[in-house]
Amino acid sequence: MFAYVARQPIFDVNRNVYAYELLFRIGEDNCFPDIPPDEATSKILTSTHLSLGIEEITGDKKAFINFHRDTLMYRFPTSLDASKVVIEIVETVEVDDALIAACKHIRGLGYPIALDDYDMEEKWDAFVPFTSIVKIDITEIAHETIPSLVKRFKSHNIELVAEKIETYEEFHKFKEMGFDYFQGYFLAKPEIVRHRKLGPSALTMMELLTLSSQTKLNFDDVNRIIERDPSLTYLLLRFINNPLINKRNKITSLRHALNFMGEVEVKKFIALLALANLNDGQPQELMQMALVRAKFCELVFISFKERENPLTGFLTGLLSMLDAMMEQHIDELVSKVPISDNVKDALCGEPGVLKDCLTLAKYFERANWSGIKKFSGKYNIQQTLLHGYYNEAMKWAHHVHVSAQVEK
Structure with a gap:
């Protein structure tokens, strides 16, 4: 059953x-x-x-x-x-x-x-x-x-x-x-009464998000950014070395990570690292919701066999809580990150497949079963498969949360 x-x-x-x-x-x-x-x-x-x-x-x-x-x-x-x-x-x-x-x-x-x-x-x-x-x-x-x-x-x-x-x-x-x-759902509806100041750390994170969204990852630029803060290197390597994600190989450098995991996976981790730091001082549930949405949108988007950048669905879900995290309007935030136009459009509410994937994630959050059924009919995809994707996304998000915990 x-x-x-x-x-x-x-x-x-x-x-x-x-x-x-x-x-x-x-x-x-x-x-x-x-x-x-x-x-x-x-x-x-x-x-x-x-x-x-x-x-x-x-x-x-x-x-x-x-x-x-x-x-x-x-x-x-x-x-x-x-x-x-x-x-x-x-x-x-x-x-x-x-x-x-x-x-x-x-x-x-x-x-x-x-x-x-x-x-x-x-x-x-x-x-x-x-x-x-x-x-x-x-x-x-x-x-x-x-x-x-x-x-x-x-x-x-x-x-x-x-x-x-x-x-x-x-x-x-x-x-x-x-x-x-x-x-x-008050956390998911940000109260924009002020803008969080983009200090040096936040600007560094935005730079990392920008790099992770590019079609070709420039590792020289990544190294240049990360070397400003040795703790970022530690966090990234600790994350990738966690046995829940990597059971057999010890990752010793960013270059090693690229060779072992592949560029798409490394870009995901950089994006996760950046967003987690941008969420500093905000409720952790915002990050958890973003993680679930990221993995879920990735799985659904891939199931459509889209030929675009495979990170597209993942980034759409991951960045969907950025306005609540940063206490700024989403259209202002995405204008600062040169992500693809279709991701920007989805985040800003423009109709399309990515927007529908994001809406579907919200249906699951609210247990809107009729909305899920409607999506299933529109895209001719079995509801059982969609629920399987969401279950997998919740499990993945939990493992990521566990692996990202750093001893104080």
């Missing part, structure tokens, strides 16, 4: 990722027949037992997973590691004494319980004594009533997640109210 999975980050007050909510579907119709999608999600989870592995999807973060009544009653969540998951009780479940007893038992085994899309109904009162987290959709509950809810839940030591946070203004508003965590 093939698992279709999307993940959506949940941030803490410092805009660091606390956890990911995992969303599952199955098959071309995205659900089991004749049962609700959220129940199908639970069945898929338990039948596949997360064939990808939770760690491959969420790294070292917790996984929030929706469960329907039947899987809670049969204690299916207990097949998972209690230290790695949060059990979300969906708002549509039928609540009775049997369900309450089952959830209390699951909590007693060490599994955190979260109430999803809390709707203020009395049926949830019985869950409060053993609930760890409550998620509130800020678009569904009047904002003036929320402070009293915060006070009530805080008195029970319950943490709160604000869902559907779309802007930094909303993030700050609900942070001030006392919410602990935030779920939404």
